[in-house]
Amino acid sequence: MGLTTRTPSRAPSRRLCRAHVLALLGMLGLFGTSALGGCSGQMADQPSYKTGEFARLPASGSIPMVPRKPWASRLPPGTATASTPLLVNQAMIAEGKQLYADNCGFCHGARGLGDGPVGEVYAPKPANFQLPRLVSATDGRIYEVITNGYSTMPAFYKRLSPEERWRVVAYVRELQHGRE
Template identity: 40%
Template sequence: MSIYRAKKAINKIPVCLSGIMLAIVLAGCPTEMTEQPSYKPQEAPLLTPPASSVSTQGRAGGLRDLASPTTATPKSIEEGRYLFQIYCTMCHGEKGRGDGPVGQKFIPKPADLTSAHVQQLGDEEIFLRITNGFQTMPSFKKDLTPQERWHIVNYVRSLGVKGG
């Protein structure tokens, strides 16, 4: 009978070791996950840019000296639409109404490019906002050539003509 008891004890060793390992692993799991600094469902996060990362004050000089070298031809507007889809849609939305999926998280919300306010801006002002950024909008100076930025200006103008 002592051999039987020895075999029975040996069979319990893996179970005991498994229990000890499980206790060690569970002891290492933090319980802090119940208190998370995350957003609650249906709660919009406050996404503000880091300080001094986006210019929100002042104006670039030489606004009046800036003139579009690109005529608003159908080809230019189409090129602007293509670039807008790549660089602007995520914030301004497909029709430029400021309702893009990423832009909904920003405070303030992206501009509605079909609005009278935006459409009354000069071409040079829109060009400089694309170039240097404005409020939560980043600068696209390094991403787009001046010619491409003017195509986007022409496309933004066409949004006001078409009514979005």
């Protein structure tokens, strides 16, 4: 009777014991491999990425939240050159188009008519670039609006470099002249 009561109580503990041994062997196996991997035994000496290192390049068209850049400051009004200082060519316009799509189109609309989906919630609505006042505005004026923002429109001086802002200006000009 004593034997029959002991046996079932021992059986699970034996199974438990086997499980422990297996787990222990598994852990030894793991430690063994990692010990071979990191020769110096130092935590810092391992194939992981360090702070500030990126595993891969950002996807094309993504908007990086970059740390403060030397160019990232507002522009005193009226100080931008009247016409773009960059040579406007097809490559520049294509880049401007992408930047416009990533930063402006959702408010101003794909064609710059002030009808982007996010712009819907704004009062006043995002500007329609076809307004005569904006068609006749200088490149520099549009550059300043992008740099400093305008009433409820956010400023882009931190997010877009000066070159990127001029590329966007070039694309806004294309939209205004119906070339896009």
